[in-house]
Amino acid sequence: MKALYIHILPTLLLPLGLLLLLGLALYFFKIFWLNPWRIRRNLESQGIKGPKPSFLYGNALEMQKIQAFSAMKKSGTSGINGEFVAHDYTSTLFPYFEQWRKEYGTIYTYSTGNKQHLYINHPEVVKEMSNCISSELGKPSYITKRLAPMLGNGILRSNGHMWARQRKVVAPEFFMDKVKGMAVLMLESAESLSSKWERCIEESEGGKIAEIKAEEDLRSVTADVISKACFGSSYVEGKQIFSKLRTLQELITNQAFLFGSNAFGLVPNGQQRKIENLEKEIESLIWEAAKERDKECNNEENRDLLQLIMEGAINNNVGDEDSPKRFIVDNCKNIYFAGHESTAIAASWCLMLLALHPQWQARIRAELAQVFGPTGKLDPDSLHKLKTVTMVIQEVLRLYPPAAFVSREALQDTQIGHIVVPKGVCLWTLIPTLHRDLNVWGPDVNEFNPERFANGISNACKVPQVYIPFGLGPRLCLGRNFALIQLKIVVAVIVSKFSFSLSPKYRHSPAYRMIVEPGQGVQLLIQRHAK
Template identity: 65%
Template sequence: MAPLLGNGIVRSNGLFWAQQRKIVAPEFYMDKVKGMVRLMVESAQPLLKKWEDCIEAQGGIVADVKVDEDLRELSADVISRACFGSSYSKGKQIFSKLRSLQQTFSGQNILFGVPNFGFLPARKQNKISNLEREVESLIWEAVKERQQECRETSSSEKDLMLLLLEGAVNDQSLGKDASKSFVVDNCKTIYFAGHESTAVAASWCLMLLALHPEWQDGIRKEQAEVFKDGQLSVDSLNHLKTVTMVIQEALRLYPPAAFVSREALEETQLGNIAVSKGLCLWTLIPTLHRDPAVWGSDANEFKPERFTCGVSKACKFPQAYIPFGVGPRLCLGKNFAMVELKVVLSLIVSTFSFSLSPKYHHSPTYRMIVEPGEGVQILIQKI
């Protein structure tokens, strides 16, 4: 995953990881994320308008829409504006190259399908190296452009990109090349993880809501009680219990992150298993999330009501629910992702009713994250 994520906060360890976390984590604290809600609502408007236009273009009643790329564009716009001071249109090349990198990796299952683990054919390796250089060059151009913008406007407000740059400059242990890598690698991580996984989670949510329209009705009923003047606001987010349960259940059944990996730093005993120092342990999240011993005999069913009283009461062992990972390495973007999913789903459900298209083919596929292999296609109607 190094070409895709560099040595940013997802892949680094030890003091270097702690240093990056100190800079990145505060930008995703809930008080900061709440300040991004208006931006999220604004970013969603072009998607809503596009789908309304699709309905008109397809006869004015119902439209057959493939949602994946639209959700990717929306999520990319949100992360660009929130963290890097730019819109999706400016970062479009970066997202496109990262997506190409992801697809190049996924063409052959690097984790489990390559006999000579980690060694790729020269042609594919060259393609990956070229894409990696292009992504890094584009990101560095964006960083320098953002830096120049702030100089010209004398703005004291710093987004995540500028904070990363400031952190790299202030760290005396980093040389020039290392400082550049520090910034670029974390931008790569946030560009990719910050938009791809959230967009995929939203796609799974819409697929499940399309299959279970009664939960769409439940969300609308709650919105009628919670929204003041019929509008979503920061204050209303905490009261959107139904949409929160739907998101939690979707993340249980189809968690975008496929696994959590940890290295044993010392010899450890897990039940009857002796784990040697240095061994790497992999926990497969989808398997854990569907274990009947933990979730009950209905573990494979879509039942958001299991989260009525929160995660602690949803299953036998709350620690078995880990869509965002677990422990100190818990995903820093958890608050950001949950709020964005609440905003996007609330706006879509309040604007459209929808069902699953006959063209939809269910095929969960691992491409660095677990996504709908052939996309999610739904039939939408304007409410």
């Protein structure tokens, strides 16, 4: 009998193995060809076209080739001399989108691996996207999976019920009345930066003009504010966290996390280990800081942001079996990234453009003198009177929005305007392209002209719903008020104290590293403003 089993077993295993291989083949055929083909056919039946994809990789390899060709054509970074630079960087950073937009229009489809995408930059359709509810459009799962080490399952990454519960806890802490309470911290940090720059001038040759790297100092300011608001600590105490987050950001960006050609979403083992180790170190540092701050807050009447979020998480039972630790750590990472990095980069672009346009520095100083009197001492309660500063910031965020995209995934079949978007399709709206639509903004679309916002956003262009530096719809950035107040304070303090211009070392090279930032920094020549 045993001999019979030995004889029969191979004959049984062979067809089972073949069936298994056939099943796997059919599975991959369905996932990587049949399902994407059905979705493309659905979109094509609605008149939406796009580049022809290849098997497994879709259009990812083509995107890489277009990007490489664009880099070859670029003759190096450009300096800024007067009005020499046009501020449209989309054809350099995202040349595939621009090439396909010219060929297929403002709505087209393409794919990466087995993911089908829909590019939507038609103003009226983008306007309709704002009306979609959170259960219809969420964050693309394949992108958020790659961002998990940076954002955990915090509010920037989560979807559905988890996102709604987190928003219930986090959003109230960034309402305007709460943000105004943080304005004093913002002012202290901005004045510390001002004192540092004054020392740089004193220590410079001749004691009149100093060269500084603005973006580095602005990162310190925004990090200081976030640290104090969250933990009651200073940037020095939280420096490790910010440094490691910055390194993690660079590692993730190096994976080409948006449109990498690897159909299975894999990354090299060595790089993955670095990411995992950094993630553990950051989470440990945040949690230790949180526990320490929790002890300090026990006897305090005024709770800081961290304490309020912790209490909200416990009271609303937000998180999983690891809550509130998981909730606190993940959302602190989200707040650190969005409140620190994005705001610092926006402030850097502000100073770059003001350095390029000194007449707007003069207009801001005149406004500050009118609002705050001859002493020029800023009063956080009067920030709403700074109309010129607001116009400048709005125009900076039009030309250089830190977030390059609005990205969504259809969580169910969703109607957007005249388009029925099939479940699973990822939608991409390129913000800087919308902000430079000639038909919406007029012939000076690529010029720095804050005057266009003199009568508010609603009168700045033909379709104000396409001005989306903070995103759109239900997932509009929760930190919008926080960022705008901080930008007002930083710009007001610096312009009131200094006159500045771009250093000859400055090279205009916007780079995409999860956000659009000055690729080689912002070097300024600063001197004390003669009152």
